[in-house]
Amino acid sequence: MIKLVVTDLDGTLLPTGTEISPENIEAAKKAVEAGVTVTIATGRMYRAALPVAKNLGVDAPIITYNGALIRTVSGKTLYSSYLAPELIREVLEFVEAQGWYIQTYSEDKLYYPEKCVYSDRYEAAQLVQGEAVGWQGLKERTEEVTKLLCVTDSGDETEARIAILRERFGDRLAIVRSNANYAEIVNKGVSKGEGLKKLAELLGVTIPETMALGDAENDLSILKEAGLSVAMGNAVPAVKELCDVETGTCEENGWAQAVDEYVLKGR
Incomplete structure (x- = not known):
């Protein structure tokens, strides 16, 4: 039962x-x-x-x-299960170099580098408000970070980014697809x-x-x-x-x- x-x-x-x-x-x-x-x-x-x-x-x-x-x-x-600050910064530096969009969650608050179509869509879908803090701001906000989220334009793009992220960080992080446009990054386990x-x-x-x-x-x-x-x-x-x-x-x-x-x- x-x-x-x-x-x-x-x-x-x-x-x-x-x-x-x-x-x-x-x-x-x-x-x-x-x-x-x-x-x-x-x-x-x-x-x-x-x-x-x-x-x-x-x-x-x-x-x-x-x-x-x-x-x-x-x-x-x-x-x-919070991500290690040094690992967060390493992922952010890599993603910034690729020119991808990513957002972080520190102390149950949403942050992203700059306001754009991806942040707008996410906020509208989730009914939450985030804050644009720049790449350096993301790297400084590493307290109680539960996950990082890459948002893309398509399922194919999401799969491609997951493959790249797993190749680079798969031994230390879990990278999963939560919907067609979301690649989520959390701790192993x-x-x-x-x-x-x-x-x-x-x-x-x-x-x-x-x-x-x-x-x-x-x-x-x-x-x-x-x-x-x-x-x-x-x-x-x-x-x-x-x-x-x-x-x-x-x-x-x-x-x-x-x-x-x-x-x-x-x-």
Whole structure:
């Protein structure tokens, strides 16, 4: 019997922003009333994920920054994995030399070299505001940095940059694609899957009692770890191949369909 549901956000629970459909909210509410813990695991910043958690009615710890930070809704940090300052500066210098866009997250604040189309798109999609601080400013803001994010124009460009970054830093960092335009850089060993294991342990839930839902490559680790893995109808092929079951698309409220079928049915 499922006791813990952990869900991705973008492309899984909601298309963008923080607005969750009434159908998904109702399904989450029914699951909680049935004694199930419902929470989120996302690549988003904690402060960008928090409004979604509140809209969903989540009161459990949430996994953010792709597993680099687990923090309660009230703000208590339960786990963190921050990047080493010297390694941050090394990556920034390399990316600057390539002429790529990158943004950083220090102490749950968003920073980028200069305001541009990439920062504008990100802020609009995540409903957060960042600050342009220049390349030197990025290199100086290395406290509590959970991840770095390269934003590109296409999936092919993202894959090409990931390959280059892995060749240069793959022995020291994990570089994953979270959607077509995002290449995320975190510490080795950091993943949503590890976040799920840590959270289940904190809550006293066994892995077979967990269910995870996702759509993108950065969800693979959590889907591999979960007792029951659910691919969204809009998921990338690698996710669909891995998962135990497939539900409807994000736009079709496939999330609610999955909760009704695999969590609430027969309870």
